Structure formats: structure tokens, C-alpha cells
């Protein structure tokens with residue numbers, strides 16, 4: 753009888769140990785999965801479309817229209833006709849939209865790097881936002897003002913970098929980081945320069 757009782761006690765102890773081990777494992781698994789959720793949370797914030805807050809960094813159409821109505825000439829002193837002004841406004845909107853779509857499309861592919869390209873003569877961005885300079889997706893998230901256009905008449909475009917290289921580490925010919933030492937470079941001020949329409 754006593755042996756039976758001892759065996760039962762031993763069995764109960766084993767069962768209790770087994771339950772405890774099981775519970776601890778479950779808790780550990782919970783910890784790991786919540787860690788993953790947390791990370792994917794940050795990832796999804798970085799990948800949030802710039803469309804959501806770009807209006808905090810770029811002037812609204814009405815503001816541009818109002819500004820243009822007070823301007824008579826472009827940076828070279830050429831008279832701005834009403835058609836020129838409409839062209840400038842339309843092209844501002846077009847470039848902004850194109851840049852946002854490029855980022856949205858890049859997010860679907862998990863694009864890390866974007867670079868600047870000039871679609872035509874742009875005397876302002878030629879020096880301030882050189883062709884081939886690149887920004888990371890994270891920089892776009894933190895500084896939505898790196899999204900073109902930068903001024904009226906701007907011909908700067910943001911393009912997805914489709915190569916596999918980590919541009920921070922490899923030296924792809926003609927591509928350089930736009931940010932120097934993590935600092936946002938001086939960007940053109942949209943009100944100061946009107947390049948030809």
C-alpha cells in the first residue's frame with residue numbers, strides 16, 4: 753500500500769513538472785511572437801504611404817495658385833503668362849503624384865533606395881539635388897520633404913532603385929547618398945525660385 757502511495761506521489765510530481773515546463777514554453781513563444789508583431793508594426797509605419805502626410809510638407813494647390821498670381825516673371829526674368837502659370841501648377845501636381853506613386857509601388861516590392869533623376873533642364877536641382885543622389889525609404893518616411901517637386905518648374909523625379917546592391921555599402925557608379933552624415937541637405941525653397949515652365 754505504502755509503495756502505491758509513493759508511486760502515486762512521484763507520478764503527481766512528474767505531472768506537475770510537465771505542466772510547468774509546458775506553461776513556461778508557451779510564455780516564451782508568446783514573447784517571441786509579440787516581438788515580431790512589434791517589429792512588423794514599425795515596418796508598416798515606415799511603409800505608410802507618403803500621401804498621408806505629404807500635405808504637411810508641401811504647399812496646397814490654392815497656396816501655389818495664390819503665390820503664382822503675385823509673380824510676374826521666372827528666375828530669368830521671363831514674363832509668366834497665365835498659361836505658363838497653369839503649366840507650372842499642373843506640372844507641380846504631376847511630379848508630386850508621380851513621386852508618391854513611385855514610393856507606393858516601391859513599397860509593394862520592398863524597395864529600400866530611391867534616387868533622383870532630372871527629366872529636363874532644371875537649373876535649381878542640378879546643383880542642389882544632383883542626379884543619382886539616393887535616399888533610403890526610412891529617410892523618406894522621416895523627411896517627406898525630400899519628395900519632389902521642390903520648386904515651381906521643377907523637373908526632379910524620384911525613382912525606385914531596382915538593383916540588389918545596398919547602396920550604403922557598395923559604390924555604384926554615379927550614385928551617392930543625398931544625406932551627408934545623416935543630415936538633411938539644404939533643399940530649394942519652393943517660393944523663392946520659379947524655373948521656366
Ligand SMILES: [Zn+2]
Nearest residue numbers: 877906907908
Ligand atoms: Zn527642381
